[in-house]
Amino acid sequence: MTIFIFQKSQKLIKWFVFLYSRKTNLLFFYRWIFFVLQFLMSEAGASGGCSPDGRDKYLQQLAQNHDSMFCVEPLKWCPHLEGSVKPVPDNGLDTSHPCVTCGDTTENWVCLTCYKVFCSRYVNEHMVEHNKAEQDHHLTLSYADMSIWCYDCGQYLDNPILYPARDAACKHKFKE
Ligand SMILES: [Zn+2]
Ligand SMILES: [Zn+2]
Ligand SMILES: [Zn+2]
Structure with a gap:
């Protein structure tokens, strides 16, 4: 008024x-x-x-x-957090891993369910395709900027459940 x-x-x-x-x-x-x-x-x-x-x-x-x-502000929680995030593989994460479909190395994401690496929507959209093919693989971690994206919510996320994966990626990328 x-x-x-x-x-x-x-x-x-x-x-x-x-x-x-x-x-x-x-x-x-x-x-x-x-x-x-x-x-x-x-x-x-x-x-x-x-x-x-x-x-x-x-x-x-x-x-x-x-x-x-504040569209880049990550969500604290989404309904896909629990269940779909699997433990980080014992041998850690390789942030220089190429896309398993096209071999591109410029901008890749790792699936936090199966830990396969695919390229971004700005390269050849192989992570987008992976999310469509595997309906219960929702969350991905960017090897470019360490952000975590839920494909099903279309939102960035920040929650302690995701920290082991992000820490493993940072450890490899920045040789911490
Ligand atoms: Zn997957
Ligand atoms: Zn690709
Ligand atoms: Zn979600």
Whole structure:
């Protein structure tokens, strides 16, 4: 509601400036102020009447904006975390491993269920294909930037369940 009034006020301020610039006589100017006040009161009343709906819509919009503003912020949890993340193989992870389908080495992901390595959607989409072929393999770790992506949620994730895999990859990549 406040924002609504603010937007309206901006329009009205423009009118004031316009009227002032025309050197309108003072009486006319005061009548305008009266009109403006009436107008503002009626607007406030109108939106106040439907405030629960209006407010909910506003909050929803705010939440959506918030989501898009922080779209790279990883989720703390997703329904695919439990069950699909298998223990890291004993011999660790090889972050220089090529895509098992096309052999590309530029931008690969490792599946956290079967630990096979496939290339990204920006190379030949072999991890995308793997996710479609293996319906219960959801989570992947990027050998490029160590981010973890859930193909089924379309979101980055950050949860302690994923740390052993990420640590193993970091250990290999940065020779920690
Ligand atoms: Zn897999
Ligand atoms: Zn590939
Ligand atoms: Zn998920």
